Every structure is written in C-alpha cells, then in structure tokens.
Amino acid sequence: xxxxxxxxxxxxxxxxxxxxxxxxxxxxxxxxxxxxxxxxxxxxxxxxxxxxxxxxxxxxxxxxxxxxxxxxxxxxxxxxxxxxxxxxxxxxxxxxxxxxxxxxxxxxxxxxxxxxxxxxxxxxxxxxxxxxxxxxxxxxxxxxxxxxxxxxxxxxxxxxxxxxxxxxxxxxxxxxxxxxxxxxxxxxxxxxxxxxxxxxxxxxxxxxxxxxxxxxxxxxxxxxxxxxxxxxxxxxxxxxxxxxxxxxxxxxxxxxxxxxxxxxxxxxxxxxxxxxxxxxxxxxxxxxxxxxxxxxxxxxxxxxxxxxxxxxxxxxxxxxxxxx
Numbered sequence: 001x002x003x004x005x006x007x008x009x010x011x012x013x014x015x016x017x018x019x020x021x022x023x024x025x026x027x028x029x030x031x032x033x034x035x036x037x038x039x040x041x042x043x044x045x046x047x048x049x050x051x052x053x054x055x056x057x058x059x060x061x062x063x064x065x066x067x068x069x070x071x072x073x074x075x076x077x078x079x080x081x082x083x084x085x086x087x088x089x090x091x092x093x094x095x096x097x098x099x100x101x102x103x104x105x106x107x108x109x110x111x112x113x114x115x116x117x118x119x120x121x122x123x124x125x126x127x128x129x130x131x132x133x134x135x136x137x138x139x140x141x142x143x144x145x146x147x148x149x150x151x152x153x154x155x156x157x158x159x160x161x162x163x164x165x166x167x168x169x170x171x172x173x174x175x176x177x178x179x180x181x182x183x184x185x186x187x188x189x190x191x192x193x194x195x196x197x198x199x200x201x202x203x204x205x206x207x208x209x210x211x212x213x214x215x216x217x218x219x220x221x222x223x224x225x226x227x228x229x230x231x232x233x234x235x236x237x238x239x240x241x242x243x244x245x246x247x248x249x250x251x252x253x254x255x256x257x258x259x260x261x262x263x264x265x266x267x268x269x270x271x272x273x274x275x276x277x278x279x280x281x282x283x284x285x286x287x288x289x290x291x292x293x294x295x296x297x298x299x300x301x302x303x304x305x306x307x308x309x310x311x312x313x314x315x316x317x318x319x320x321x322x323x324x
Contacts, residue, residue, distance in 0.1 A: 001138040004139045060093040070099065088125060098155045101242065128152040157191055183212070183234050186234045224260060237267050241269075
C-alpha cells in the first residue's frame, strides 16, 4: 500500500505544485525518487513529528495541500494535540499518512502496534478517516483526500488484499465496495485485514454459505446506505478490523445502524478485545493469535449462523447486546 500511495502522490505532485510531502526522518528509499523529482515539494523535518504537523498546518494555511508521512503510532498518538488544535480546528489541508497500521510492525512490540488510531481519529471533529484494504483503494484514496478540503487521516497497512477494481468501477469517498455477493451474512472489513475476510468468504462459499463482503475504506464518512441494506437483506453483520473493538469499525457500524433504526438479526465485532497487544511476532502471526485471521472469521461466521433462530432475543435485546 505504501508504494501505491507514493506512486499516486508522485503523479499528483507532477500536475499540482501545491502538493507537498513532509516526512519526520522516515521513508528513505521509498521517498528518495519523490524528493529528487520535487525538491521544492518535499521536506524532512527530522525526528520531530509534532513540529511536522505544525509546519504542515502553516503551509496549508498558505494554500498548499500538505501530506505528512510517519509510522502510524507516531503519526496519530504523538501528534494528536497538533492534529486536533492546529490542523483540524482550522480545517487545514493537512493529510496525515500513517504507515504501518495495526500489527504491521508486529515484531517491535506494543509501542509500534497502531490499534487505537481509528477510534481516536474518529473522535476528532471534521477529519476524514480512511483505511484502504488493497493497493487500488490506497491509490484512489490518495487522490480523493488530495481533492477533499480539510484534514484527513489515511492509515496504510504494510500488506493488503490483492483484489483489484472491477470492470468500470469508480472509487467514491465514503462508499463501501461490495466484493462478494450473498445473503447469509455480511462481512464488513476495513484496512489490510480485508485479505483475510476475502479468504474467509471464499471458504464459506465452498460450503454453501454465501456472505456479502463489504470493504469499508472510509470510516468517516461512513456508508450508512450499504450498512442498512446489509442489515435488512442478510442474516447478520460481522465487522472485522485490525484494531480495538472499542470505537473502531465495529463501534461505528453499531452506532450508525442503531441510530437509524436498522437492527441486524445478528451482530458481532472481530478485533482486539482486552488489554495491550503485548505479544510480538509477524503481522500474520498476531492476526492468528488475536483471532482476526481468515480461519477465525470463518469460525465466527459459522458459529453465529448455527444459532437456532427461534432462540433469538427480541429486537430491543439485540440492541442491548450490540451496545455491550
């Protein structure tokens, strides 16, 4: 995804001299060509992430469209005050690029696991929050946020699904992509974990369980229309995210559906549930350990479908369960 982002940003910078890329002493090798081609549109501020957002906001207030680039946990945690008070409060054209969301830097431990960023950034007013699931979404989101006024947060995984755009497909900011058809369940995934959701949906289909699969590359704005359709047309919804279940995709979906009066028959959130991610290892290893890989998604889907429909609680109790 990182390479897809840099390639698209290079194309944009070539056409628009207002586009600037600022890094906090990261991206060597990855950003070398961009820096060589556009020396007046590139700045390395050193290991000073908070200052990077301040500089970016100042430049944005002067008419530039500024992309900042850092590792995810530094990009949102270390700079939160500056993102909120400098960039977002002034509706500045600052695009915060967070590289290595979720367990991308799994072997470096909890300090480098970005598993709260979607919840935190959703809470900052007037910020677009996006997490592409594949390279195509990453490239299209880069173009979309460059054109979108105001502050944006783009979370990039180190790996993602291999799905490409369908024939004639056009990306729309704030709209989900329907990658599989089905009525038994709906799987809703955001970010690089989409690859595992695709694998789970395919495995279930081989056994006659047909799941609608939605890639949700933007959490803010959220595609309520697609979610309402999933709630009414399929047997339930499972949200999947490489993130805490508190305040991320699952929370956003539950909030939106309940407030709109669309209660799914079944609902489950897959993500991190308790404590810090204190285990270290590869990204795929940690996905397996924390129960968000393809096998876990498949197992959860089978489990909630095996329930006797006659034992389902009344809608008011379902709503209470979703909120718990």
